[in-house]
Amino acid sequence: MKYNAILLVVTDMEKSKKFYKEVLGLRPIMDLGANVTLTGGIALQTLESWKEFIKKDEKNISFGANDAELYFEEDEFDGFIEKLEKLNQVSYVHPVEEQPWGQRVVRFYDHDGHIIEVGENIKLVCKRFLDSGMTKEETAKRMDVPLKFVQECID
Template identity: 35%
Template sequence: MAENTTFSYHSTVLFVEDVERSKEFYTQVMGEEIDLDLGRNIIFRSGVGIWEGGFARGVIFGDAGSESENNNFSSKRMLELYYETDDMDRSVEAIEAVGVEWVHRVVEQPWCQRTIRFLDPDGHMIEIGERMDVCARRLAGTGKTPEEIAAATTLPLEVVRQMLRG
């Protein structure tokens, strides 16, 4: 790569089977706001985008109708979108209400953060984790000291102290 070449992250794009279904899911369930709607390509303010898979195949590989092994394209590739919440219980209720396919309901990760994972309408995995400041306050509510919280979460002690102050 040339020394003066600069790359900057822009967005994550999901190739989906039904743009309207996915647009509804991401706006109504995940709270995304549309920044730009181009019909077959939607960009949300968060930087996540969705692109109609058949159209994408045509643009990328010149064949809108197949997912042959030659073009190595599938809209079902492993990908996870990560979101955070300050209210895990309310988030679980909202996700349960729309009837998603669960990867897992609330689990506590090894670093003490509570998370859920489920699939969007096209099978892409979505994780929602409690914000780490919420996690730290939850642990403090159980009587853990800042030092114990730092050890359990692997967060630096000063970061834990800041989270507990604010």
């Protein structure tokens, strides 16, 4: 068996394609109308077709349940945050915050209430701590990761 993609049900395909392209830089690699596969292993499916596939009506389909998220890491985190603020297209779950292990993240909703998390590239977080003068051991302790991970970030 091979994992292929996550599928998100969307209420407006064109609006969703535009959102994922403008906000996250994902582009369609296959567009079948009611089903669109984006770069990054994400597929979008229209609500109308999804209802037929699972043989359920809309009252049995829940949007904005806050029970899952799409997770991305960004090398240019500060630049992404600036872009996100300029686009003014998102409703935030929370603004940028630092996780206990030192990674800065932001969470926001797409137009259908799916949560998206974008965090700093975790290897760059490690490098940031090392560049600040922390030892490898201090960095491993601060990030709660094995020393081997810190060493891999250096190599």
